Structure formats: C-alpha cells, structure tokens
Amino acid sequence: MAVPQLHELSTFPIRDPEIDPPFSTRDPEAVPPFRPGEPAQPARFAYLRRVLSPRNDSTAPSKRSRLRARLPKFRAPNPPDRPTFKQWLRRCWLDILTQLLCILTAFIIYLTVPPLLTHYFPLYPGIYSTPWGLKHGQPYINEYINTTWSAAISFIVPFLIMLAVSGWWFNSFWDGNAACIGLGYALATATLFQSLIKIFIGGLRPHFLSLCNPPIPPAYGAIGQAPGAIWYTADVCRGDPHILREAQMSFPSGHACAAFAGFGFLALYLNAKFGVFGH
Known part of the structure; x- marks a missing residue:
C-alpha cells in the first residue's frame, strides 16, 4: 500500500482515524480534524512525521525498568481486610483439619507399616570388601538435621517470606x-x-549392612538355602527390627521432599506476585 506524500494531505478526501485522530484540547499534540479544501496545518505534518517515521527502539523501557515499575510500593502492614479470629477460623477450619489429617496419616504409616516390597541383598564371605558391601556397609551416623527440623525449616522460612510480601507489599490479609x-x-x-x-x-x-549385622554364611550357602545361594532378606538380620525397618525405606528422601515442597511453592508464589518469569 502506497503511503501518501505530505504535499497531498491538504486535499486528502477521506479522514483516516489512525492518521487523523479527533482533536482534543487536553492533548497538545493531537491533530485537528481534517476538512477538505483547508490548507495543511503544521501540527498535522509534525504528527505524520512522528507516525510515519520508523520507531526508535532505544527509547523503549528496558526489562529491568518495566519490572521495577510493576513492583508494588513498600508500606506498613495494616491490611484493611483483616478478620477476627472467629471469622478466620470459621472460613479456614476445613483446610487446617485436612492438613492435620494428612500429616497424622503419614506419621502413622511411617511408624507402623512395614515395607511392602521385599528387599533382597547378597551375603557371602568377603561381602564387606565388594562394591555392594562398600556402598551399603557404611557406619551409622546420626543425622545432622533430622526430618522434623527439615520440615520445620521448609515451612517457617517460606511462611515468613510470604507473610512479609503479602503484609508489607500487598497489604492484604487474605492474600x-x-x-x-x-x-x-x-x-x-x-x-x-512420601x-x-x-x-x-x-x-x-547406605548403613543397612552395618545395622543388619547378619551372620556371614559359608561359601556353600546358609542353612535352609540351596547350595551356592547368596541372596537373602532382612529375616537373617540380628539388629533392632524397628531400626531395620527404617533402614529399608531410603526412597524418597524426606529432607529433599520437604525442601522441594516448601521452597518450590515459595518460588511459584514469588513468580506469580512479581512476574519474574513468563510476564
């Protein structure tokens, strides 16, 4: 489509709403309406030069400036939608009860139900010096951070961060x-x-063999086993049954599961509020 020349615009018969927008006294750069037969006005030429000239991308705001403009302003926490404790409890009691039931069920299963999948392991003279024995015969060491502390950290840290964002930035209790x-x-x-x-x-x-402390069978196989058998179950172990049950439940990691759930949810929350990715 051919672009009209500037000297032809004074007699241009049709009004284009994009080239010739309606005149507004509030916008000093707006162009007055075109009337056939009138001489072209300087404001019309200036407007058309600005519209028809290639856009200067250097004046466009950067991504950092757009993100900074999108961030809410910091304010003191005083949410206007803060309810009373009874109103909050009446609205959220079902969610709290559901979460408590999930946690209680998980602990009952973890502490009482034995592993449903039978785990076989090799056992023969010299097993501790083999690659499998070196992998599963590590000495037992107490956890530096147990599962309870890991779950508490995975809840408290995201909780405080989201509380600060919703209270100080967005000033909303229900958020x-x-x-x-x-x-x-x-x-x-x-x-x-989990x-x-x-x-x-x-x-x-990795410390299963140390906790199991099995009797090493002779080379021809244990009593009740076929000659040359090397695969056994936890029934041959001489350790504490409760500790042995826990030593057979290595996957998935409780620490990794709690950290991924808590901090993964925090990452999604911050992205939804500040638009770091996908906006």
Missing part, C-alpha cells in the same frame, strides 16, 4: 492467608505421598 494455606497443603500432601512411596518402594540405606 497471605491463601499463600500459607497453600504452603501447608504442599507440605502435608508431600509428607503423605510415606506411601517409602512403604511401596523404599530401598536399602
């Missing part, structure tokens, strides 16, 4: 409440599914 309820659901359901997977799949921990 922070929804974030905390979602965080609780993430950790509760992750704990429940316990179920440990029961159905599990796996031998």
